[in-house]
Amino acid sequence: MEGMIAIWQRDVLKFFRDRARLFGSFVMPVLFLLIFGEGLSGTMESLVMSGVEGEENFQYVKFVFPGIVAMTILMTAVFSSLSIIQDKEFGYMKEIMVSPISRVYIALGKMLGASTVAFIQGVMMFLLIPFLGIRYDFINLIKVLPFMFLLACTLASVGLLIASLLKSTQGFQLIVQIIVMPMVFLSGALFPVSNMPGWMDIIVKLNPITYGVDIMKKVMIDVDSLSPLIREIMGLNLTIFQRPLSIMEEVLFMIIFTTVLILLATLSFRRANS
Amino acid sequence: MENMIEVRNLHKKYKDHHAVKNISFDVKKGEIFGFLGPNGAGKSTTIHMICTMLAPTSGSIMINGYDAVKQKNKVRESIGIIFQENTLDEKLTAWENLMLHCKFYKVPKSERKTRIQEVLEIVDLVHEKNKRVETFSGGMKRRLEIARGLLHYPKVLFLDEPTVGLDPQTRAHIWEYILRLKEKQGITMFLTTHYLDEAEISDRIGIMDKGEIITINSPAALKKEIGGDIIELSTAEHQATIATIKKDDNIIDVTDHGDVIHIKVQNSDAFVTQFIKQLDVPIRTLNIRKPTLNDVFLAFTGENIHKTEEKEA
Ligand SMILES: Nc1ncnc2c1ncn2[C@@H]1O[C@H](COP(=O)(O)OP(=O)(O)OP(=O)(O)O)[C@@H](O)[C@H]1O
Ligand SMILES: [Mg+2]
Numbered sequence: 001m002e003g004m005i006a007i008w009q010r011d012v013l014k015f016f017r018d019r020a021r022l023f024g025s026f027v028m029p030v031l032f033l034l035i036f037g038e039g040l041s042g043t044m045e046s047l048v049m050s051g052v053e054g055e056e057n058f059q060y061v062k063f064v065f066p067g068i069v070a071m072t073i074l075m076t077a078v079f080s081s082l083s084i085i086q087d088k089e090f091g092y093m094k095e096i097m098v099s100p101i102s103r104v105y106i107a108l109g110k111m112l113g114a115s116t117v118a119f120i121q122g123v124m125m126f127l128l129i130p131f132l133g134i135r136y137d138f139i140n141l142i143k144v145l146p147f148m149f150l151l152a153c154t155l156a157s158v159g160l161l162i163a164s165l166l167k168s169t170q171g172f173q174l175i176v177q178i179i180v181m182p183m184v185f186l187s188g189a190l191f192p193v194s195n196m197p198g199w200m201d202i203i204v205k206l207n208p209i210t211y212g213v214d215i216m217k218k219v220m221i222d223v224d225s226l227s228p229l230i231r232e233i234m235g236l237n238l239t240i241f242q243r244p245l246s247i248m249e250e251v252l253f254m255i256i257f258t259t260v261l262i263l264l265a266t267l268s269f270r271r272a273n274s
Numbered sequence: 275m276e277n278m279i280e281v282r283n284l285h286k287k288y289k290d291h292h293a294v295k296n297i298s299f300d301v302k303k304g305e306i307f308g309f310l311g312p313n314g315a316g317k318s319t320t321i322h323m324i325c326t327m328l329a330p331t332s333g334s335i336m337i338n339g340y341d342a343v344k345q346k347n348k349v350r351e352s353i354g355i356i357f358q359e360n361t362l363d364e365k366l367t368a369w370e371n372l373m374l375h376c377k378f379y380k381v382p383k384s385e386r387k388t389r390i391q392e393v394l395e396i397v398d399l400v401h402e403k404n405k406r407v408e409t410f411s412g413g414m415k416r417r418l419e420i421a422r423g424l425l426h427y428p429k430v431l432f433l434d435e436p437t438v439g440l441d442p443q444t445r446a447h448i449w450e451y452i453l454r455l456k457e458k459q460g461i462t463m464f465l466t467t468h469y470l471d472e473a474e475i476s477d478r479i480g481i482m483d484k485g486e487i488i489t490i491n492s493p494a495a496l497k498k499e500i501g502g503d504i505i506e507l508s509t510a511e512h513q514a515t516i517a518t519i520k521k522d523d524n525i526i527d528v529t530d531h532g533d534v535i536h537i538k539v540q541n542s543d544a545f546v547t548q549f550i551k552q553l554d555v556p557i558r559t560l561n562i563r564k565p566t567l568n569d570v571f572l573a574f575t576g577e578n579i580h581k582t583e584e585k586e587a
Contacts, residue, residue, distance in 0.1 A: 006377035091361035099378035100350040
């Protein structure tokens with residue numbers, strides 16, 4: 001157990017020492033915020049305001065922002081898992097693997113390291129809220145934190161499994177592009193995914209980010225007070241088998257998903273010889 | 275229990291390449307066991323299997339009474355290892371690297387500070403403890419790795435080429451530390467090196483070549499085994515000298531090394547006094563010596579270890 005905490009602390013400590021990484025990981029989300037938030041908001045807002053009676057202060061950015069935060073978490077979580085491959089390349093993984101720490105704890109320690117870093121980055125995104133001209137209830141921002149951490153764990157476990165199977169950084173970049181980018185686009189983080197063709201809809205529903213983003217939106221934006229049409233347009237009525245999903249169910253799905261991935265990564269560590 | 279390590283019929287196959295071929299040997303409690311062999315002999319592969327880092331294709335390994343395949347965690351607790359390549363976290367300080375190791379090996383909290391201080395003193399890095407490892411020289415890194423390997427008081431310490439790439443002075447220092455350790459803590463040591471003079475400190479040496487162990491014995495016994503004394507001779511007339519030597523019945527072996535002829539005989543004193551009388555060409559140099567481990571290595575592997583070094587570079 002202490003070994004797990006030590007592995008976890010090491011990755012967090014190293015993150016704070018690496019200033020370039022700290023700021024570098026903000027570039028992409030801010031860019032997306034500009035494109036999807038500012039760029040699209042004119043169109044979206046006039047669309048909504050012309051369609052819905054009495055919706056004068058609809059702000060598109062308010063709906064996109066949680067998705068962008070989720071994306072920040074995703075990027076950071078997955079790229080922090082890269083530290084496993086770097087540890088392999090620089091030899092430190094041998095020091096970890098030859099020690100008597102149980103392999104589950106190695107997997108958990110690495111996963112928690114990456115998710116803590118991702119969570120911190122996600123929270124730091126909140127600092128942008130005043131500059132975007134939007135407002136969220138402070139209580140809601142506090143309430144969403146545990147869900148953000150859960151999402152970070154889920155995504156870190158994806159990165160963990162990929163990294164545990166690979167030996168080189170190049171392979172990782174490629175897999176990230178093939179797996180992670182589609183996961184972002186088919187999650188509702190950047191645009192609503194409520195009216196997708198059948199096969200895409202299956203991916204959307206199997207994608208754990210979908211649920212993370214959905215929870216974040218539900219908690220941050222007071223969904224119940226919105227008119228049904230806005231919920232429809234903004235894709236805030238996620239259903240599975242024509243049944244609306246509760247936050248509890250979504251959380252459960254993410255926990256199961258994360259557990260399975262961590263177990264697979266543990267197996268891969270157990271098998272790994274060197 | 276007499277033996278710290280017992281290896282039986284250990285075999286490792288990589289795809290179609292047999293890196294270690296059915297080897298068996300023991301390492302006694304408290305001894306320094308030297309493992310020699312040319313590049314690619316299978317030394318590191320053997321160490322990795324003993325240290326639970328690599329699954330053997332077949333065979334069994336017992337360390338400190340535990341099975342290296344079935345009781346991995348018990349074995350991991352019993353051993354310390356200095357890998358052939360660097361495994362420090364260079365972004366962290368020396369002290370942080372050591373503290374992490376204490377946590378990985380569950381060193382009792384109350385003892386951590388004193389133990390870290392103790393190992394830092396052994397390797398002379400007390401004043402550098404708060405510097406990042408990336409600022410260290412090669413020798414300092416190596417010393418820090420050795421210190422780290424000792425933190426959890428292992429029963430066996432594996433050192434895979436601990437002095438590779440270091441200058442002679444640093445190498446001498448490191449061996450000094452290692453010997454001091456052995457005296458103080460009675461740790462069993464398993465080491466590999468390409469510097470044969472360093473292997474002299476071993477109680478026993480195993481020579482490995484192409485995946486097989488060719489011989490195991492004490493350095494003195496190995497030298498005795500290849501026998502006799504070696505006379506290095508160069509004369510004004512090389513070929514004529516060789517012809518004369520070959521007529522002599524007392525010689526065991528003659529090898530031609532360009533200008534110098536190596537003559538191996540049972541007793542150099544008797545041979546030289548006799549031989550000089552027969553030789554009618556002027557002698558340029560004459561040097562008599564006992565066999566070194568390099569001669570042993572040469573005799574067993576048919577290779578000069580310095581040549582294999584060059585190949586590597
Ligand atoms: N992961 C691997 N896959 C395939 N072959 C390997 C692997 N690791 C080592 N080998 C091969 O096994 C043989 C033994 O390698 P090993 O590293 O054990 O040699 P060594 O005696 O330690 O040599 P050196 O003195 O260079 O360190 C070599 O021929 C090497 O190419
Ligand atoms: Mg080696």
